[in-house]
Amino acid sequence: MGEHPPAGWYDDGTGRQRWWDGARWSDEYIDLREARTELHTGSAPAAAGSAAAGWYDDQRGRQRWWDGTRWTTAVRYSGQEQSFAGIVLDGRWVHFGDLSQPVGGVEASVDTGDALLRSPAFTRNAVERRLFGSAGPITPRTLNRAIDRSRRYLVVAGSAQVWIAAITADQETEAQVFAGWVRASSAHYRYG
Template identity: 60%
Template sequence: MGTDPATPGTGAVPPAGWYDDGTGKQRWWDGSRWTDEYIDLRDRSTELRTDAGQPATGVAGPGWFDDQRGRRRWWDGRQWTAAVQYSGEEQELAGIVIDGRWIHFGELSQPVAGVEASIEQGSTLLSRPAFTSSAVQRRLWGPGGAITSRRLTKAIERPRTYLVITGEEGVWVSPLGEQTVSRSREFATWVNSSAQHYRYR
């Protein structure tokens, strides 16, 4: 477990509350010591638990917590919400956000290392067996969520242009408006450069 959560520069011990304990968890500090109550923010479906696995008596108050996926998420006191904060240096296009080592699409996140971005016509995508098989394997996502093989031809319009992110955790497709197509090429180049940069780090 981490060190006591002293106030930086003062050495003063903070009041009871939820603090980062240095292990990727928000742990309850009772004002004098760490307790067994924690929130493991690396688990997207996390609930407050004790080490014994029993529901904890205390519940973390509302607040912003690091989700260990390159952003901060709002915990409303009962569950995670859709509200997120990024570093302030993020790049966003068509609902896809790249921020340092992570790339995000709605609720989905994956490390940017190893992803590939491309700009594709719907007709080209639908003619590729590897793309259509991603729908069969339930690894294809659009702005409305998972795109299954049953929904594929309705979700992907042949004449439309899409920003496509392909990575280990699936394929993300986001439709582009006419005014964003030129900017999308710059964005795809940025994603691919970042993917190469972080691949070997």
């Protein structure tokens, strides 16, 4: 069974913005083409049980393709994004695969696997199920296999998730620059 788009205002296929409650269209809609925006009540579109296929704001700072049944992995960003090692910084959001978090308050660094594995604060993230790599969640059981002590990693740490992406020796300068962009965006949006 597919995951439905989150509740929110979406184009219902008729040009109107209609409230999607997370499972079905409601009778409430607004028409932004009107001179004065008002809440209307009217019948939901024909496919009332499911949102039509299309690009929707996934409420995480990007557009994501809904195939009519479930979210796909296809995403679109603003065109102003910066990306490195699978991590995408786009405005107020930072993304890693299907994961997203607001950039305000996020920390970014480049560290060796050895330094990360020696840090109790870092390894606690695996115990608390907050640690993710490019292959998915990293648990206490998979921690030593997922992180190679001799490699370097880009680390993006938010309040709810910590992401690590392996980098090569020749990518270190680029990784440091990207981490600087993340830190600058984090500081800019920290209280916004």
